[in-house]
Amino acid sequence: MRLSQMLFVTLREEPAEAEIPSHKLLVRAGYIRRIGSGIYAYLPLMWRVLQKISQIVREEMNATGAQECLLPQLQPSDLWRESGRWDTYTKAEGIMFALTDRQERELGLGPTHEEVITTIAKEMIRSYRQLPLNLYQIQTKFRDEIRPRFGLMRGREFIMKDAYSFSADEESLRAIYQDMDRAYCKIFRRCGLAFRAVEADSGAIGGSASQEFMVLADAGEDEVLYTEDGKYSANVEKAISLPPEVEPSPFKKYEKLETPGTETIEKLAKFLKCSTTAVVKNVLYEALYDNGTLVLALVHIRGDQDVNEVKLQNELVRLAPRYQAKTLLALRVPDESAQQKWAAKPLPLGYIAPDLPDDYISSVKDVISEFLRLADKTVVDLKNFVTGANEFGYHVVGANWGKEFQLPELMVDIRKARPGDRAIHDPSQILQSTRGIEVGHIFQLGTKYSQAMGATYTNEQGEELPLVMGCYGIGVSRLAQAAVEQSYDKDGIIWPVAIAPYHAIVVIPNINDREQVEVAEKLYNELNLAGIETLLDDRDERAGVKFKDADLIGIPYRIVTGRAIKQGKVELVERANKQSQEIAIEEVVTNLRARIDEALKL
Amino acid sequence: MRLSQMLFVTLREEPAEAEIPSHKLLVRAGYIRRIGSGIYAYLPLMWRVLQKISQIVREEMNATGAQECLLPQLQPSDLWRESGRWDTYTKAEGIMFALTDRQERELGLGPTHEEVITTIAKEMIRSYRQLPLNLYQIQTKFRDEIRPRFGLMRGREFIMKDAYSFSADEESLRAIYQDMDRAYCKIFRRCGLAFRAVEADSGAIGGSASQEFMVLADAGEDEVLYTEDGKYSANVEKAISLPPEVEPSPFKKYEKLETPGTETIEKLAKFLKCSTTAVVKNVLYEALYDNGTLVLALVHIRGDQDVNEVKLQNELVRLAPRYQAKTLLALRVPDESAQQKWAAKPLPLGYIAPDLPDDYISSVKDVISEFLRLADKTVVDLKNFVTGANEFGYHVVGANWGKEFQLPELMVDIRKARPGDRAIHDPSQILQSTRGIEVGHIFQLGTKYSQAMGATYTNEQGEELPLVMGCYGIGVSRLAQAAVEQSYDKDGIIWPVAIAPYHAIVVIPNINDREQVEVAEKLYNELNLAGIETLLDDRDERAGVKFKDADLIGIPYRIVTGRAIKQGKVELVERANKQSQEIAIEEVVTNLRARIDEALKL
Incomplete structure (x- = not known):
């Protein structure tokens, strides 16, 4: 192509809209052009990059025996109601664009295609002899992001490769999952990227295991924790670790002490001359389920640790059936003004005890449907600990589970792992932190969708069983920008040869x-x-x-x-x-x- | 690929949803699967066909120097308001899906991309030295069809190749238009199709000249009129012809006659023992413009001819500025009940005269903003004609323009050409009729969009001029089905080798x-x-x-x-x-x- 005949316009000034280097460079070099918030046109040079990445993805997917297809972007709401995700996607998270057609029927613009593909599988797959199958597509997807930013990194319209596998059993699923893992590594290597596969949270997609592929870059939105021996790496949302050792509590006797001005754990520890590891912190959460159930959850966690809200949310989603609900719509820490919506006398934040006072509970019964206590594992073995007294300006010290307070029935890991923590697989390994851009995510879904939507097959013995599914995504347009974020200098972009236009x-x-x-x-x-x-x-x-x-x-x-x-x-x-x-x-x-x-x- | 490992399911029964052979066959043979009304999944075999067609399109487009890109499907309403098409597309025709995002901003799902590409051209093109340019994309488009049907033929989500050219002048536009004409012929030939290029109406896209490419098939939704010498073919919406000769009127004297039971022209001619060519038919239309102007249009046309409503609509759109309106929202023949909405005494349908009675006009002034008369060219030379008397059961005979009635100022071609008419280029050629499936459409847009949206360039003399545009579409998924409609037998599909999966x-x-x-x-x-x-x-x-x-x-x-x-x-x-x-x-x-x-x- 001759530049004299191409739509070729470069800009000297940095575009005001852009925050990170790759976004600035792609706009300045005439690869992309903003059409609306989170919406970009891919100009001829960019389109060639995207085609090259797509072709690499296609070759490696085909090599595993996966079959390419194309599913509709307009998705009837019925399908999403069958899987139970319509409300989560259009209301709770609100990331799916919804519209009504001229017949007043509701449609969603596909952010993902589990519902559509499961419907097809339900209609077309009858027998184990048709299994396993892995279908994929490379397609524009839509997400009504709360805060579209960073160009193609977090756009509202973007290109994805999404694959969905159907197996007769978990073993076959795991085999395909491993094939995909290998294929993904090959794809990212061929694209010339420095990347890391990390354990990941499954989020709204669901399923048991999942793994993300992170392109390492300072501008990455995700934090990755890893060990130097290469044996562990995980998204901080998912990461686990051994917490720092406990320093024994100096208090032998249970008593209530006046502790003025100790709303934070640091101030409290300083005031009491004890370690933050000797404190049980009680954090109040308000959880709203889709059927209107409002749950007040009190989380106990060691004073030096923080709650990982992704893990907490997963626990609360898991509890939905207990409240006859399907999904969680919202989760937040209620501040005093939020608390005043249901209680005349709000709890003294910073001084809350592991048990809520009975009079408080009975006073808010009209608004709060359920009370829940969850203990993070870090608090279980604490002795003679310090904790709140449900009274402003007071704490108790020398407390013990089974004596002054009862441990709740739910003892779970909802702690945020941190760089500096010791690794579980080898406590001599210390977690390091790096930032990454998620360009791939593979999931073992299991039977979540096939059960909800009745997608079954008949096995060799004539039994009807739900299909065992996996799903596997690559952010094609995001990958293109991630490649730039990883490879540029003061003069511009340095494309890897394999994906250069x-x-x-x-x-x-x-x-x-x-x-x-x-x-x-x-x-x-x-x-x-x-x-x-x-x-x-x-x-x-x-x-x-x-x-x-x-x-x-x-x-x-x-x-x-x-x-x-x-x-x-x-x-x-x-x-x-x-x-x-x-x-x-x-x-x-x-x-x-x-x-x-x-x-x-x- | 091994069938044993493919998603391969054929059906013996004909799918209930399908009306035409190609639709039935594509469903039965496992190429497509319906997900919703007018919404289909392309299964692996179909996807290969679509990829092959796309590749042929790409090669021929690239050979002309056109550059591939990808524009967003989500389009901010602002752009469509700038071009003046938002209301037409979301309300009048209502074929654009519209939605609002979480910020309550309106977005449309692109059925076409003139607005987006013109915005890009406006921002990137400065000088004549950057011209000409032709940009294209192959992409899924959306239309909220009133009646989705025939599978991929009239779907609500379909794949299009759309190209947009920018030139400095009309001459360059015509050169690109001809290049596209040649490229399109090559594309359809390579795809193994029997097709015909025909003159076409430009519809809501606008512009001066346009040409459609029709795959010939009995199930085609379009009627094509053509001559055997190969020198003329046109969509019936656009076709022109010489009407049959006039048989002279037997009436020499102007008089009003009682003509009971002659609401139709045929009954009238039989009753009066004259030819239908001696009658001036007066057809009442109600036209609603986007600014609320309601126009009553009275069309005069020769008794043996019919109004071509596409041509009439084009005339009325052209008149919009006269009523300070931008577009026409609706056009219809008001029946008696519709007429009663504005007039206590409706006009006697079948007996309307070329002039509306003054008392009628003054009685409906509150509702009807404007009155309009249009004469089709066929009535201009009629002598001693028969026409309505504005009185139920009466007609006048022996009437003449300039005597009993005045010819309106607007004398236009709004007649429907018919098979059997004589061709204009050679009256010895008689128009034949055939049916076709529109698979391509090319337009000389001129400056319609560039003027509305301010997309200009500077010429060699330093003058700022609007860009001269063309646009060029191919229905990729429709073409795939048209190929089947043209080539099958009782046992199934017969793919042309070039596009077989x-x-x-x-x-x-x-x-x-x-x-x-x-x-x-x-x-x-x-x-x-x-x-x-x-x-x-x-x-x-x-x-x-x-x-x-x-x-x-x-x-x-x-x-x-x-x-x-x-x-x-x-x-x-x-x-x-x-x-x-x-x-x-x-x-x-x-x-x-x-x-x-x-x-x-x-």
Whole structure:
């Protein structure tokens, strides 16, 4: 392609809308253009990058025997009601765009396709002989994000590869899950990315196990905890660890003490001259279920630790059947004004005890449907601990479970793991922290959707059983931007060769020099004929402008038909390291071919 | 791909939802599956067909220098308000799905992309030196059809290729338009279709000239009129012709006659013993503009002719500025009950005169904003004609323009051309009729959108001018089904080789026969290695079932490893003509390669 004939416009100024380097660069270099909040047009250069990534994804998916299809983006609400997710997706999380058609029927714009594919499986799969199956698509998805940002990273319209597998049993599911794990690693390696597979929370998708693939980058929205021995890495949402050792409590006797101005654990520990590990912190949560049940949950956790709200939310979702509810709509820490909605006298935040006072409970019975206590495992073995007294300005010390307070029935891990914690698999390993951009996520769904929607098969013994499912996503457009976030310099983008929009760019420093033009045209044709995708900068611009643009758009190899053509040579510059060398004109094609082949070797 | 590992389910029964053969066959053969009204999943076989068509489209578009991109499907309503189409698309025609996001901002789901691309052009194009440009995308589009039907033919979610060109002047636009015309012909030929390019109405897209590409098929929703000399063909919505000759009126004297029971022209002509060509028919229309203006339009047309409402609508849209309106929201013939909404005494339908009575006009002034008369050209030269008397049971005869009635200022062509009419380019040519499926449409838009949205460029003289635009669409998913509608037999689909999901299918009649299996596996591998896309029917099914399925799904070449393998031969059956021959196993690859190459030759 000739730049003179392309929609090619680069910007000198940084776009006001962009916060992170990759977003700024993609806009400045003319790859994307904002059309609305979280909505972008992919211009010709970007589209080539996206096609290349898609092709790599396709090849590796096909190699595992997965079959490509395309499912509708418009999804009838009925299907989502069958799975029980309509309310969660359109109301609770509100991330699915919903609309009504001219017949007043509700439709959602697909953020994911479990419901559609399970419906198809239900209709088409009868027998174990049709299993296993893995179907995938590469498609634009929609999410009505609360805060669209970072360009393609968190857009409202984005390209995903999503795959769904159907198996007769868990063993087959695990085999496909492992195939997908391997295929994903290959895909990200082929795309030239530094990445890490991490344990992950399954979120609204559900299922038992799940794993995310993180492209490592400082601008990543996710925190990853890992150990140096390479044996553990997890999203902080999911991560587990050994908490720091407990320092014994200095209090031997149970008593109530006046502790003025100790609303925070740090102030309290300082005031009492004890370790924060000797304190039981009681955190009040308000949980609203989809059937209107309002639960007040009191969480006990060791004073030096924090609640992992993702883990807490998962526990509360798991409890939904106890309240005849399907899903959790909202979870929050009620501040005093929120508490005043149901109690004339709010609980003294910072001084709450492991038990709520009976008069408080009876006074709010009209509003609060249920009370719940959950103990994080860190508090279970504490002795002689310090905790709140349900009275402003007072704590109790020297308390013990089974004596002054009862341990609740629910003892769970809802603690946030932190860098510096010891690893569970090997306490000599200390958790490190890094930031990542999630570009892939694989899930063992099990029978969550097939049971809800009645998608079954008949096994060899003639029994009807629910299909065992997995699902596997890659954020194609996000991956493209993540590649830039991982690879740029002050002059612009540095594309990995495998996903660069073009391999090479031939720059004519002066288009009025006939010899320069002739050599460039000849090379441009020869390179393209040899399958080396090449741009020709034949614009009537100064050489400096052309070099700056070539650096900005990040084409791996630049060939300049400058003064050296008198000696039968051109300049070849490698974008990644700016190394330049003169090579004979007749060697350009073989030289570049060799470099590209080397770069594409895994 | 092995059928045993594919999502492959064929149905014996015809699906209740399907009306036309291609729809039935695509469902029965497992290509598509209905998810909702007008919403289909493309299963793996279908997806391959769609990818092949897309690839042909891409190659031919790229060959013209067009650049592929991808524009968002979610489109901010602001852009559509700028072009003035938001109301037409979401209210008047109501074919655009609209939704509001969590910030209560309105968005439309793109049925077409003039607004988005013009916004991009406005921001990126500055100078004539950047022109011309032609950008295209292959993408899922949405239309909230009043009556979704015929499977992919009129779906609510479908795949389109849409291209938009930007030129400095009309001459450049015409050159690109011609390039597109040629590229489209090549695309449809390569896809193996019998098609016809026809003159077309530009509809809600707008612009001056437009041309449709019709795949000829009885089930087509469009009527095409054409001449045998090949020099004229047009969609009936757009078609022009010479009307039949006039038979002179037998009435010499102007008088009012009692004509009881002559509400139709045929009854009237019979009663008066005159030709229907001697009658001026006056048809009342009610036109509602977007600013609330209600216009009563009285159309005069020769008795033997009918009003072409598409042409009439275009005239009324053209008149919108006269009523300070932007667009027409609705057009209909008001029946008596509709008339009673504004007039105590409705006009006597069937007896309306070319002039409305003054007392009628003054009595409805409160409701009707404007009155309008339009004469179709067929009435202009009529002498001594017969027409209504504005009185039930009465007509006048021997009337003349300029005497008893005045010709209106608007004299236009709003007549429906018919098969049997004489062609304008050569009156010896008679219009013939055929039916077609519209698979492509190209438009010379001119400056409609660039002016409305302020998309300009600066010419060599430094003047700022609006960009001159064209747009060019192909219905990719509709084309796939049209191919089936044009090519099937009682046993199933007969795919053209170029767009068949696979070129060949190797059928093992008996999977318990080791020799059959071995030969089949060998051929399956060799064919795929040779680039001949091949299925292997290795299912544990009877041979008859396999042959039926192979016919149903319509793979061009079937290879059967049956009894003849004892003689070193296999059976090769051509799907299109059912011709079968035995060929040596070692010749299969070269034989098929030759057949496929021959089939793909243009």
